Amino acid sequence: MGNSCTSETLEDKEERLKNRRIEDLLRKHKQAFDHEVKILLLGAGESGKSTVFKQMKLLQDNEFDHETIQSMKEIVRDNIVSNLLAILRSSKILNVKLEHPEEAEKYISYKIGLTKWTQETYKLTKMLWEDSGVKETLKIDDPKRMIGDSCSYFFDALDRIGEKDYVPTNEDVLRARVRTTGLQEARFKIGKFEFLLCDVGGQRNERRKWIHVFDNITSVLFCTSLTGYSEVLREDFNTIRMEESMNLFSEVCRSPHFKKASIILFFNKFDLFNEKIKTTHLNTFFQDYQGNNESEEAITYITEKFLNAGVNKFKKKRDIFSYTTTAVDTKNIKYIFSSVSNTIMQQALEGIDMI
Ligand SMILES: Nc1nc2c(ncn2[C@@H]2O[C@H](COP(=O)(O)OP(=O)(O)OP(=O)(O)O)[C@@H](O)[C@H]2O)c(=O)[nH]1
């Protein structure tokens, strides 16, 4: 009766057929495919690796463990203080007039990580967040201002977060920013497949540790932040984040360690990019971009740049599977990962000469 009696889309159908093909192959070659599927999350600092890692844990267990939630309480409040400090310092540099300059001076003396969250901290934070000068400063796009991606989200929830018996929600945990140092690992299952997911720190000084996790990698999941086109690195104000990410991606694709690994590329922070591109033109930072201030055209250009950078050591283009993602959105990551896991398995099977 044709397509009218089913709601299955063409993409769903392709995915289902791909799934079945992999299952048939796995059944047929059960013995041969006995090694662990190891996925390594790579990418520069703040590209979203740990957020993807947290999502996978959440999707596996349906909730974060008590210890994680408790530890996030202080981290979320610390994120709020450090974001407001960054805005206040920026307003000074940009000469933006504040309604509460004395309170701002007091706030600037706060030490991130050492400031105990009291009723006074909450009141001062709220007063300054509502200051028209703070709002004006936020509107000015300054590549050197280190304001976290979750700044507006946390400030919008300030009353809830300020309460004495505040307990972080799942979304708060996903939005909290903690720089990764060292390595975190988690095992999880998608359908019939078992995966080991490894998360490492992406800032320059952390990358020296990457070599320790390079053995037997089935797949590299490389995260890059779409909003990085107009931001400089925290560790080097002279380098644009997207340029750094592209160079890093090129190194990863050329590395002999990942010769056999499949390469998955996440163009992350799509939600923020979609907003940013309307006011901050890509052409200001990438002068060869001739397109409009519009996300689809801009992403096509960025994708092309990354795919061109993704060559092996013989300068031959590698097969790269790219996705546009919003890592803080659980539904989005769940959807994307079911497709990613199939791609990874298919590539792994091809790698052991089965397809
Ligand atoms: N709005 C939004 N925020 C995101 C997205 N992905 C990540 N973030 C936020 O960006 C910040 C940095 O993300 P992380 O996952 O810690 O980045 P990372 O790559 O692990 O960084 P390092 O550990 O320093 O290498 C966190 O506050 C996340 O909540 C996204 O798609 N959208």
Ligand SMILES: [Mg+2]
């Ligand atoms: Mg991290």
